[in-house]
Amino acid sequence: MTPVYMIGGGITKFAKAHPEKDFRLMVKEAYDYTLHDVPRLSKDMIDGAVGSYFSDHFTRQLKAASMVQDYLGLCPKPSKRVEGGGATGGLCFQSAWEAIASGRMNCCLAFGFETMSRVNTWKGNEFIALASDTNFDFPVGGFYSGYYAMMVQRHMYEFGTTVEQMAMVSIKNHANALYNPYAQKAKRLTIKQVRESPMVATPLTMEDICTMSDGAAVCVLASEELAGKVCDRPVTITGVGSGSDAMRMADRPHGKVILLPHERESDYQHLKYPGVHSFRGGRMAAKLAYEMAGIRNPIEELSFVELHDAYTSSEIQTYEDLGLCRYGEGGRFVESGMPFLPGIDYGLELPKQGRLPVNPSGGLLACGHPVGATGLMQAVFAFWQLQGTIGKHLNNERLQVRNAKRGLIHSHAGTGTYITVSILEAV
Amino acid sequence: MTDKGTVVLGVDPLVIRDHYEIDYHHSYAQDSPFFVGLTKGQLLGSRCTACGYTYATPRAHCMGCGAATSWFALPLTGRVHTFTTCHYGGESFLKETPFTLILVEFDGADTLFLSRLKGLQPDAVRIGLPVVARFAKTPSFKVTDVWFEPAAQG
Numbered sequence: 402m403t404p405v406y407m408i409g410g411g412i413t414k415f416a417k418a419h420p421e422k423d424f425r426l427m428v429k430e431a432y433d434y435t436l437h438d439v440p441r442l443s444k445d446m447i448d449g450a451v452g453s454y455f456s457d458h459f460t461r462q463l464k465a466a467s468m469v470q471d472y473l474g475l476c477p478k479p480s481k482r483v484e485g486g487g488a489t490g491g492l493c494f495q496s497a498w499e500a501i502a503s504g505r506m507n508c509c510l511a512f513g514f515e516t517m518s519r520v521n522t523w524k525g526n527e528f529i530a531l532a533s534d535t536n537f538d539f540p541v542g543g544f545y546s547g548y549y550a551m552m553v554q555r556h557m558y559e560f561g562t563t564v565e566q567m568a569m570v571s572i573k574n575h576a577n578a579l580y581n582p583y584a585q586k587a588k589r590l591t592i593k594q595v596r597e598s599p600m601v602a603t604p605l606t607m608e609d610i611c612t613m614s615d616g617a618a619v620c621v622l623a624s625e626e627l628a629g630k631v632c633d634r635p636v637t638i639t640g641v642g643s644g645s646d647a648m649r650m651a652d653r654p655h656g657k658v659i660l661l662p663h664e665r666e667s668d669y670q671h672l673k674y675p676g677v678h679s680f681r682g683g684r685m686a687a688k689l690a691y692e693m694a695g696i697r698n699p700i701e702e703l704s705f706v707e708l709h710d711a712y713t714s715s716e717i718q719t720y721e722d723l724g725l726c727r728y729g730e731g732g733r734f735v736e737s738g739m740p741f742l743p744g745i746d747y748g749l750e751l752p753k754q755g756r757l758p759v760n761p762s763g764g765l766l767a768c769g770h771p772v773g774a775t776g777l778m779q780a781v782f783a784f785w786q787l788q789g790t791i792g793k794h795l796n797n798e799r800l801q802v803r804n805a806k807r808g809l810i811h812s813h814a815g816t817g818t819y820i821t822v823s824i825l826e827a828v
Numbered sequence: 829m830t831d832k833g834t835v836v837l838g839v840d841p842l843v844i845r846d847h848y849e850i851d852y853h854h855s856y857a858q859d860s861p862f863f864v865g866l867t868k869g870q871l872l873g874s875r876c877t878a879c880g881y882t883y884a885t886p887r888a889h890c891m892g893c894g895a896a897t898s899w900f901a902l903p904l905t906g907r908v909h910t911f912t913t914c915h916y917g918g919e920s921f922l923k924e925t926p927f928t929l930i931l932v933e934f935d936g937a938d939t940l941f942l943s944r945l946k947g948l949q950p951d952a953v954r955i956g957l958p959v960v961a962r963f964a965k966t967p968s969f970k971v972t973d974v975w976f977e978p979a980a981q982g
Binding site for chain 1: 834839841843846848856859882883885886887891892909910911912913914915916917918919920921922924927929930931938939941942943944950957970971972
């Protein structure tokens, strides 16, 4: 495999609606930002593109990625669309990685977008729920927040996770976003405010759940030779992994935990896994990515994580899948303060604040979740962190993780049906 | 909505209403016996003919070993494995809120079944609660032809 580098990225401001721009123009904005940021990179060096958007229902336009390809002036170069629910962006990123790693391309553009504002929020929820089994799950109450609520009820039952611990995730991510001008929904919150916001699906309130967005993001990946030629501070992608699980949550088995290098079978003697409380596909993705990147103990070897926090509960579940703590300890992990950023006052007592920042950008909860763009947005924030250029791109340094060496990005679909984990490292 | 004219929702940028609707010829294919079973007050699961793994949902082939499964009747009583009460939902379900979703666990089945729980106040639902299947008198040939209610205790 050829080493793969990320050499540029751009994001549009995520917003509830961008009626003045269609998906082509949104991608164009993020693309132009990228080219401007990497002045020695020109269009003729780009060998091809991978486009991602989740829902043909939202877009009301099949093959919309072809329209982006021509709008950017990239025809007749290779192009394709990648779709995988909420993990669409992460899968797109890895597809571009594959194009470089295989030697097929020297430079590949990954672009993603979603225009969710074209229908009302509840119709949008229906569209998203069509990504659950339409014979057995959708007709019963087709609502992803309901599915995640059932998962966390079981997590609470198995492990004693609390709604206050979940609220702390919401406080963290919304407060981080105060310093991220790309974010859609930045604010200061208290545990009381999170719990008193309207109940959506017990125990998840409005402030436990991400919002729908319009937005686009692009990444440019390149071979070592091209990266060295055009980019002053490229970032290398040292590990990729992905995993999957049964579409219907009801069909998940109750078996043995997939172990990471720093875990032992005796850690989980009585845990039936994954059940509906854990994401087996996320654990598989992490295991594969860690193996490729040579990571033995993620909590010691990562500088930050950008993970798919569509729900506060799924951030807690994902700490465990990624091995940042043991299964069952996700609630206590957030309580410890470890996933918070240092130097920001969250109004909480956090004994180990800032040991491993998770979602310094504000994550999906605060940035928004324009599905096809989301996984690429995470890559762009991780790229800027590892370059040390957060200050330049966000116009302030508050979210810059000091001495960031190695970051993890995690993209997640359905109730855990497709999940990607990618590891990026400063050069 | 109609062909009488276009509804303009905004002028700068120009935003119009665009309606879309479609009827499908939807086949339940190999899962059909499950839906027919609901009309007879039966809840059919799938048992692997090779490894014996039992699914509380229709699945014509085993996820574990790939062998064909055979149908078997699930018990009509089970327990709440997990639950939630939805106060919002997808557009077509908004009028039904609040409704309670449960995953049901059965003795003799390795996996679960997603259904609605009716006949109980949301704050009275708990994990482990015994529940009993109820069936629609007039079938709609959808999975909602079955739902669960609390089982009589003792």
